[in-house]
Structure formats: structure tokens, C-alpha cells
Amino acid sequence: MNEKAIELNHVRYETKHFSLEDIHFEVPKGYVTGFIGANGSGKTTTIRMIMDLLQPTSGDIKLFGQPMQTDPVGIKDKIGFVYSELYLNDKWKVKKAEKLIAPFYSQWDHELFMDYLKRFELPYDKKIRELSTGMKMKLSLAIALSHHAELYIFDEPTAGLDPVVRNEILDIIQEELLDEQKSVFFSTHIISDLERIADYIVHLQDGHIIVNASKEELLETHHLVRGDSTDLDDELRQLLIHCVEKDGIYSGMTKDAQTFHELFGQRVTISPMTVEEIMVHYEQHKKGVMNHDNAH
Template sequence: MMNAIELNNVSYKTKRFQLDDISFNVPQGFVTGFIGANGSGKTTIIRLIMDLLQADKGSIRLFGKSMNMDEVGIKEKIGFVYSELYLNDKWTIKKAEKMIAPFYKNWNHDTFYDYLNQFDLPYKAKIKTLSTGMKMKLNIAFAFSHDAELFILDEPTAGLDPIVRNEVLDLIQKELINENKTVLLSTHIISDLEKIADYLVYLKDGDIILDNYLDEIIQNYKIVRGSNDLLDDELKDLTIFHEDNKTGFTALTKEHQVFEELFGNQVMVNNPTIEELMIYLGKGDIEGSHSSHQSQDEVASQ
């Protein structure tokens, strides 16, 4: 499988933040969900990928090349959607297109104009008159109008109402009918990923916790629920995270077969959602050697 993006042992440090030996891949032809709490470093990594920041060490390759080998050629293949629209708000959309189009040899005015119509964006409207949602739609229209192969989307649905969010997600899915198209979608709205993600990268405290196809992740991790008296200390050591409440325990584990063999239908075993994976892996011990033990009241208060 070809990778659209490869990070190998990338480190980056400021006075307040550190990424240390970050490695992960974004496979070509899939939607990769890039998740992590606010401040975990997702936007910093995206800026490193786009060569807006320089890594202290390690390598970043896009389409098999480092950015300094062919910056213009690589960036022409990327549709980049920032979390904000960085354009002069005194410009009209028409003026913005005039300024941006020359950077892309495959710029397609007809495609861009079709997106404007689809999104109800007047061509001669000034950017300062656009709402947050309209600005994000414009951002997407620019990214999707020059025949890009890789879309890097940094919180593209933040601040959008549910109807517009669904429009944006449907648009991304339509683009991926072509199997050569690749998406790296950074978001804190996990329900967006439940709908479209094929691959998952989870960044926690500057470290990569997950980097795999979603199907394989769900095969490896299971949610087990049962009566509190079933969960002794030995079984707790087989959990990555567990919590007790009045109705019983909930645990994330890679050893669900042990629970099933011991207790049969006394326990329920389910596939985790992406949101459950993020919460429980975020609070638990990834190695599974020392499970985290919190009540639901404690979890809710954090």
C-alpha cells in the first residue's frame, strides 16, 4: 500500500510544547481520521507536514518525496483546508480566486464556480460579509477546485451547524469515489469520523497512540461489560481502562476472549466506537499493565 504521507521519528519542541519521535503513515486512497484532545499537537503536525514549520529532526515525505525536493509540485497536489480562512476580508470571492488560481496549474474555474453555486456563495460577495460556515465552505471550494490528490483538512467542520457539516462530509465522500484521492481529517468532532474514516491516527500528549486501519483497531480492542463482582485484580490487569458504577463495570481490553471463556453470557462484549476508543485510551494505560480505575462520576467531572 502506498502512503500519501509518511512521518518518521519527527521531533519538534517549543518552550511550551514538545513532539518527540512521532511516526505514522497516511495511506493513499483512504480517509484518515486524525484525533486528539485540544493542545495535543494535531495542528502543529499539520503545519510541519505542510512545511509551515520546520522539524528539529526526523523526516516527512509526501507522495514519497520530502517537500524540499519539489515544493511546488507537491503543494499543487494538496487541497489544504485551514481551520480559519486566511484571506483579505476586503476582497470579493472573485478577487480571491484571481489571487489564488495562478498557484495551481490545474485550477478549474468551472469546478470552483459550481461549488460556489452548490454552497450559495455569491461570486462578487466580499469575504467580510460571509458567516463562519460560508467561509469554511469557500475554503473547501478553493481546496477542491485544482484536481488535488491529497486533502489535508484541519477542523473543517468546526463551527458549522449539523446540516452544513453533513454537506461537507458528503462532499468529502464524493471526492473519494476516485480511489487515488486521500484525506487527512483532523477533528475533535468524533461523530464526523464515525461516518467516513477508514484509518485512524490518535495523538495523545505528543505521542502516537493508534496508527492503523479502523477495522483492525476494532478487531483488537473490545468493550466488556459485566457485574462488578466478576472483575478481580488479575482481570483488572488485562484491561487498558476500567470503571465501576452501580450497574456493573465497563472495561476496554485486548483480552476479551478471556472474559468470554470465564463468564460466557454473564458479560457483554461490543466493538468500541471511535469516541470510546479516544476516551478510554486517553484515560487508560495503553500497555495494559496498570489499568486506570475511575468511577463514572470522576470521568464526567474531567
């Protein structure tokens, strides 16, 4: 991967109750990188460090190849940011919000903003508190998309939205950002959202990264294998990521489907997996490993 919009190098963050361990990934330019993890896994903390709102205990973070501190105004000018909640005074009208936000961005585009309001059916003259949750999210998006940013950071933009609005928001993100030069970092706990729009996936669990790969690679290399438990020996068990055995039948995820196929032929069934299934297997596997470690 060539140019990177965001890089995290061996970042650690610790508080009394929570720690992020050796967080290491990058967001390549021109692609959508999905950042997945259950609520409380550390996604928002990571995003706050990227935005320089929290300082890592160690490691370094770069945006467009440089630390935020070197040029905070210039770097933030190039970022379109959407929080899961709208951080605007709800007594303001949309009109006033634009008036106060516009000066922060060198390329604020009033025409474009009005276009988005029209498209999203958002009133320019209404108070923010009169808008529904879905409308507030669309307003956040309209703001983020109206200053010709190069990088978009979305923190759970579809949380709490009904499926119709969620689909609409995903469509917008996909359509608007297909321009090759735009980069997107999209955090969510809803895996099916990523299945649709992500090129790369970073999966955070309990402060550790458990998956960091392209979606294509994940779908190509992971398969579900099922067969007779008596066929399994220790060596084959090692090739299974989270294996469940019931009534003499085992079922597990593997990156070595070919091996099982060569050994057992028709005796095993090998099937493709969705991103969601792959992620769930990794989560279960990690839990199993941690429970095993804690038991010792």
C-alpha cells in the same frame, strides 16, 4: 498498505511549553485518515510540519515519497489545503480571490470552481467579509477542490459550524474524494465526524500517538466487558484498558473479549463499541497511566 501520500518517521518537535514525541504514522493513498485529538494536543503543529511551515527537531517527513524541500512548488501543487480559518483578505470579492489564487496551481479549473460556487450557493461577486462562517468554509473547500489535487489536508474543517453545515461539508468530502486515487488527511476534535468518513485513525494525546489503526480493525478488536468485580484478578486487570469499578461491578474495554467469554460465559456481558467510545477509553487510560507515573 502500498503507496503513501504522507509519511512521518520518528518526528519530534520541541518548544519551551510543548513537545511532540516520536510521531510515527502514514497516510495511505486513496483513503481518508482521521487525525483526532483534543484542542492543544499538537494536531495543528503536526500539520504545519507536514506543510513545511515548521521544522521538526528530529525525524523526517515525506509527501508522495519525498521531502517537501526537494520540490515545494510541485508538491504543493498536488495538495488541496483547508485551514480552520480562511486566510484570505476579507475585503476581496470571491472573484478577486480566484484571480489571485489560480496562478499558484498548474491545474486550476475555473469551470469546476464556478460549479462548486453554484452548488454551495456562494456569490462570485460578494466580498468575503459578507460571508457567514459556514460559507467561508465552503469557499475554502471550493478552492481546495478546484485544482485537481491528489492529497487533501483539512485542519478542523468542521469546527464552529452548525450540525447541518457540518453534515453537508462531510458529505462533500465523502462524495468528491471517493475517487480511489484521492487521499485525505482530516484533523478534528469531533470524533463522530471521523466515525462517518475515516478509513484510518491516528489519535494524538499530549504530544503522543495513542492509537494508529484502521477503523475496521478498531471496531472489530475492541469490546466493552462488564461483570462482577470479585471475578477480577491482577492478570485479568492487565487485559482491561481503562476499567471502572462501582458497586461491585466492573466495566472496561478489552481486546481480549474471547478470554472473558471463555472464563465466565454468561457471567459477563460483552458489547461492541463505537469509535468514539474506544477513543474516550484510550484517553482515560492514558490519563490514568500518566497520573500514576506522576504520583511515583
